[in-house]
Amino acid sequence: MKDSITIQDVAKRAGVSSTTVSRVLNNSGYISRNARNKVEKAMKELEYNPSRVARRLRVADGDRKLFGLLIADIQNPFYVDVVRGVEEMAFTRDYAVYPCNFAQDRNREKMYLDILQSEAIDGLIVTPYHEEDELVISLVREGFPIVCVDRNLGNVDVDVVVVDNEAGSYKAIKHLIQLGHQRIGFLGGLYSIPTSRHRKDGYLRALEEHDIPIDESLIEFGDSKYESGKQMVQKFLDMDEPPTALFTGNNVITLAGLEVIHSRGLIIPDDIAIVGFDDMYWSNSLNPPLTAVAQPGYEIGRQAARMLFERLNEPNKPPRKIVLKTELMIRKSCGSDVSK
Amino acid sequence: MKDSITIQDVAKRAGVSSTTVSRVLNNSGYISRNARNKVEKAMKELEYNPSRVARRLRVADGDRKLFGLLIADIQNPFYVDVVRGVEEMAFTRDYAVYPCNFAQDRNREKMYLDILQSEAIDGLIVTPYHEEDELVISLVREGFPIVCVDRNLGNVDVDVVVVDNEAGSYKAIKHLIQLGHQRIGFLGGLYSIPTSRHRKDGYLRALEEHDIPIDESLIEFGDSKYESGKQMVQKFLDMDEPPTALFTGNNVITLAGLEVIHSRGLIIPDDIAIVGFDDMYWSNSLNPPLTAVAQPGYEIGRQAARMLFERLNEPNKPPRKIVLKTELMIRKSCGSDVSK
DNA sequence: CATTCATAAGTAATCGATTACATATGAATG
DNA sequence: CATTCATATGTAATCGATTACTTATGAATG
Numbered sequence: 001m002k003d004s005i006t007i008q009d010v011a012k013r014a015g016v017s018s019t020t021v022s023r024v025l026n027n028s029g030y031i032s033r034n035a036r037n038k039v040e041k042a043m044k045e046l047e048y049n050p051s052r053v054a055r056r057l058r059v060a061d062g063d064r065k066l067f068g069l070l071i072a073d074i075q076n077p078f079y080v081d082v083v084r085g086v087e088e089m090a091f092t093r094d095y096a097v098y099p100c101n102f103a104q105d106r107n108r109e110k111m112y113l114d115i116l117q118s119e120a121i122d123g124l125i126v127t128p129y130h131e132e133d134e135l136v137i138s139l140v141r142e143g144f145p146i147v148c149v150d151r152n153l154g155n156v157d158v159d160v161v162v163v164d165n166e167a168g169s170y171k172a173i174k175h176l177i178q179l180g181h182q183r184i185g186f187l188g189g190l191y192s193i194p195t196s197r198h199r200k201d202g203y204l205r206a207l208e209e210h211d212i213p214i215d216e217s218l219i220e221f222g223d224s225k226y227e228s229g230k231q232m233v234q235k236f237l238d239m240d241e242p243p244t245a246l247f248t249g250n251n252v253i254t255l256a257g258l259e260v261i262h263s264r265g266l267i268i269p270d271d272i273a274i275v276g277f278d279d280m281y282w283s284n285s286l287n288p289p290l291t292a293v294a295q296p297g298y299e300i301g302r303q304a305a306r307m308l309f310e311r312l313n314e315p316n317k318p319p320r321k322i323v324l325k326t327e328l329m330i331r332k333s334c335g336s337d338v339s340k
Numbered sequence: 341m342k343d344s345i346t347i348q349d350v351a352k353r354a355g356v357s358s359t360t361v362s363r364v365l366n367n368s369g370y371i372s373r374n375a376r377n378k379v380e381k382a383m384k385e386l387e388y389n390p391s392r393v394a395r396r397l398r399v400a401d402g403d404r405k406l407f408g409l410l411i412a413d414i415q416n417p418f419y420v421d422v423v424r425g426v427e428e429m430a431f432t433r434d435y436a437v438y439p440c441n442f443a444q445d446r447n448r449e450k451m452y453l454d455i456l457q458s459e460a461i462d463g464l465i466v467t468p469y470h471e472e473d474e475l476v477i478s479l480v481r482e483g484f485p486i487v488c489v490d491r492n493l494g495n496v497d498v499d500v501v502v503v504d505n506e507a508g509s510y511k512a513i514k515h516l517i518q519l520g521h522q523r524i525g526f527l528g529g530l531y532s533i534p535t536s537r538h539r540k541d542g543y544l545r546a547l548e549e550h551d552i553p554i555d556e557s558l559i560e561f562g563d564s565k566y567e568s569g570k571q572m573v574q575k576f577l578d579m580d581e582p583p584t585a586l587f588t589g590n591n592v593i594t595l596a597g598l599e600v601i602h603s604r605g606l607i608i609p610d611d612i613a614i615v616g617f618d619d620m621y622w623s624n625s626l627n628p629p630l631t632a633v634a635q636p637g638y639e640i641g642r643q644a645a646r647m648l649f650e651r652l653n654e655p656n657k658p659p660r661k662i663v664l665k666t667e668l669m670i671r672k673s674c675g676s677d678v679s680k
Numbered sequence: 681c682a683t684t685c686a687t688a689a690g691t692a693a694t695c696g697a698t699t700a701c702a703t704a705t706g707a708a709t710g
Numbered sequence: 711c712a713t714t715c716a717t718a719t720g721t722a723a724t725c726g727a728t729t730a731c732t733t734a735t736g737a738a739t740g
Contacts, residue, residue, distance in 0.1 A: 004460075004696090053393055053396045098438060103424075120344075259625045262629065282596075361727095397695045399695085686736095690731105693728100700721105706716095706717090707715090
């Protein structure tokens with residue numbers, strides 16, 4: 001890294017012009033077998049590593065081989081999976097990924113968006129701050145290549161990869177009902193994120209289908225953070241007639257809920273049952289093992305990157321929506337089926 | 341991002357040369373109040389966002405305002421804290437951070453190192469693959485600005501931020517001993533990472549100090565991954581005379597251990613006690629709450645970035661080693677003191 | 681009043697790649 | 711044999727910033 005080898009150094013060593021080296025590098029235009037060999041030899045000998053910076057400065061939009069990835073909360077393991085998936089797919093085509101964590105903070109989001117812009121990315125994969133995220137929306141309107149993951153945008157058509165949130169939470173609630181639960185607390189994330197509302201919809205549908213009356217006092221929304229999760233759980237447990245089961249709307253809320261439940265000495269699932277949205281690779285390490293709605297985070301990331309490639313190829317095709325399936329991982333935190 | 345505004349656009353709008361705009365941007369050289377005002381006005385009106393790419397191409401080493409961050413395993417929440425800390429400190433001086441996760445994979449590490457080099461970073465913060473990581477070592481030898489975190493390098497002097505691993509594990513083991521445990525299993529990460537060995541040293545010291553004979557069959561090293569953690573725990577639990585307590589050498593091993601323990605229906609801490617190295621923000625969500633050696637991951641990251649700034653300022657000063665303190669977070673997974 | 685100097689701002693080269701354009705060669709074509 | 715064309719390679723401009731260098735101005739100095 002000291003004095004980096006440049007394309008000129010390679011050209012000189014190989015006895016050709018830098019244009020020829022560039023041709024070898026990009027496999028473009030005509031090159032004789034002989035020239036190619038000389039260049040490849042020189043590159044190897046000098047351990048040449050072309051400057052992505054210089055390349056990005058020159059090359060047009062869409063060929064810069066860099067994606068931006070802007071994630072709401074890297075402390076949530078679900079998003080870590082998404083990041084890994086995006087990178088994996090991007091690398092198959094020699095694209096690099098610049099991952100940014102805005103930690104659910106609007107100013108941070110703006111800051112990273114500026115950084116990514118100034119890094120000349122080809123496209124962006126993002127979990128918008130919320131549905132009306134003006135920053136992301138205006139980029140989409142400008143025609144900048146964007147794929148949203150996990151969260152959709154309102155009032156604007158954009159490529160998006162989500163999961164069947166409604167169906168996922170429906171399955172979870174139905175599972176609880178079948179195990180005999182009637183009073184089920186719903187603990188959502190930010191209301192302004194569509195995902196949160198779809199999860200509520202599944203909750204409502206399951207209750208309605210089983211003729212369980214909706215009790216509005218059993219429905220809460222927070223801000224997807226640990227503290228808010230704790231508060232919601234506390235509120236539920238402090239009720240005169242507390243719910244017998246909790247549906248926690250994401251990873252972080254689930255973890256917060258478990259802390260409160262354990263600290264009160266309550267037994268899962270006897271005193272209180274819990275299903276979480278978002279599985280974790282260590283769900284079995286919880287005691288009892290957590291029943292959870294698994295989202296394919298890694299696959300979400302992969303699909304998002306694939307979609308972004310497609311968008312670059314065809315900038316004008318109509319945006320698509322990919323809906324991946326969730327899976328209810330039944331473990332032990334909801335109790336066993338007594339009705340059987 | 342469509343047609344980005346360039347410094348020339350700003351210059352034209354302000355009626356000055358691009359040099360003058362650059363001077364305002366960098367607060368360098370002489371600028372009249374009047375010119376500065378015009379330029380600032382134009383920048384605001386055009387929402388000018390200077391190209392980091394163009395800047396990095398031109399500017400010399402050390403002023404490019406970009407750090408590389410190469411992390412061993414982003415799925416380990418400890419490293420997530422490190423990343424957050426690095427970014428936080430870097431941003432105070434307008435440096436951006438390019439985070440890379442090599443997932444404990446050597447080829448990945450090489451790939452990212454190439455990417456980072458070609459991105460013209462000013463310096464690198466890295467958790468080396470292991471002690472003899474030739475790639476990182478050769479960069480250090482070249483004089484490239486590097487700060488190692490969490491893991492040191494062998495045979496080469498380099499800036500490094502670590503914790504008192506020996507003392508941390510000593511405290512943990514001593515705690516177990518005081519609670520009456522004599523047969524304590526040690527489950528380490530990769531033996532080739534100094535950290536793993538230092539944690540073993542603390543383990544040995546605590547045992548020796550309490551005149552407990554060392555039983556080599558109670559000491560295992562794996563590769564810091566979940567599967568290897570499971571295998572080690574299984575091996576211990578399958579012994580004729582299994583240990584009464586486990587010391588797990590990192591987050592991931594701890595989690596793996598818990599899975600095995602719970603799956604066998606063993607009760608913590610009655611059947612088996614456990615202390616983990618690495619605390620997690622949700623250690624209280626485990627049941628029972630996990631007693632763990634907390635590393636200040638966030639602070640490690642901050643200090644590493646600070647050190648890298650210092651290294652850039654004074655390239656030739658002798659490398660330093662910062663050792664941060666661990667803290668034993670006593671919760672419930674080791675049992676309560678019966679000796680009292 | 682000539683000289684010096686601090687202030688101010690512009691011109692053009694530069695970073696390391698890609699690419700538009702020019703040029704050269706030899707085989708194939710009519 | 712003149713023309714065309716596929717192949718092969720080089721020259722120079724370019725991307726958007728910074729910076730070495732030049733030039734200009736007016737106040738201060740001796």
